[in-house]
C-alpha cells in the first residue's frame with residue numbers, strides 16, 4: 377500500500393544554514409507517529425515542509441500521492457505558489473504550539489470559518505458540525521466564548537476542533553502542549569488520544585510528552601541535528617534506545 381506521507385531525500389536550507397539532511401520517512405495511512413528530539417533538530421521544519429509552509433531544496437514530499445508544491449496538469453508538473461490551495465487539495469491540518477486562534481471570533485466561528493469560506497459548506501451545516509466537534513473536545517458550553525475568555529487548554533482544544541473541521545486526512549501537531557501550564561496539559565492530551573483512537577486520520581505529533589508517545593504512538597522517530605537518528609516502536613526507542621544521542625536526549629527529558 378502507498379504511504380499517506382512520503383518524504384524522500386529531503387534537504388532544507390535556510391540561507392547558508394542546512395537544517396534537514398537527506399530525510400527519508402514513509403508514514404502509513406492511519407499511522408500515529410511521534411517525532412521527538414532536542415530543540416533545533418529540525419522537527420518543526422520537517423512538519424512545515426510536509427504542510428507546505430516551507431519550500432524544500434532537494435527531494436520530494438508526497439501526501440496521499442500528491443507531490444507537495446506542485447500540481448500535475450496534462451501530465452506535466454507545475455510549481456504551485458498558492459500554499460493554501462495545496463494544503464486544501466491534499467487535506468492536511470496543523471495544530472501549533474501557540475494555538476493561533478482568530479481572536480475576534482468565537483470558538484464556534486473559529487471552528488466553522490474555514491469550512492464555510494474555503495470549502496463553501498452551508499453555514500447551518502458548518503455550525504452544526506462545529507458544535508458537535510466542540511462537544512467532542514469537551515467544550516460544548518463554550519461555543520460563544522472568545523479566545524481571550526478561554527484557558528490555554530481550552531483554546532488548544534478549540535484549535536484541534538478547528539483543524540478537524542476541515543476533515544483532513546493528515547493532522548500535524550507541533551508541540552501542542554508546550555505553551556500550556558502543566559495542569560492544562562492533560563486535558564489536551566486526552567483529546568488527542570481520543571482522536572487517535574476514534575479517527576482514521578494519519579497523525580504526526582512533535583512532542584516532549586514521552587508518556588503520551590508511549591501510550592498512543594505506533595512509531596517514534598528521534599531526530600537530532602537535522603537527521604533521523606533512530607526510529608521504532610515506543611518500546612524500542614524509549615526503553616532501549618540504540619543510539620548514544622537518543623540515550624542522552626531521553627535521560628534529559630524523562
Ligand code: ADP
Pocket residue numbers: 390395413414415416417418419420421422
Ligand atoms: P525544532 O523544531 O526541532 O526545535 P526547528 O525546525 O525549529 O527545530 O529548527 C531547525 C533549525 O532551523 C534551527 O537551527 C533553527 O534556528 C533554524 N530555523 C528554523 N526556522 C528558521 C527560519 N524561518 N529561518 C532561519 N532559520 C530557521
Ligand code: MG
Pocket residue numbers: 419420421550551
Ligand atoms: Mg519546533
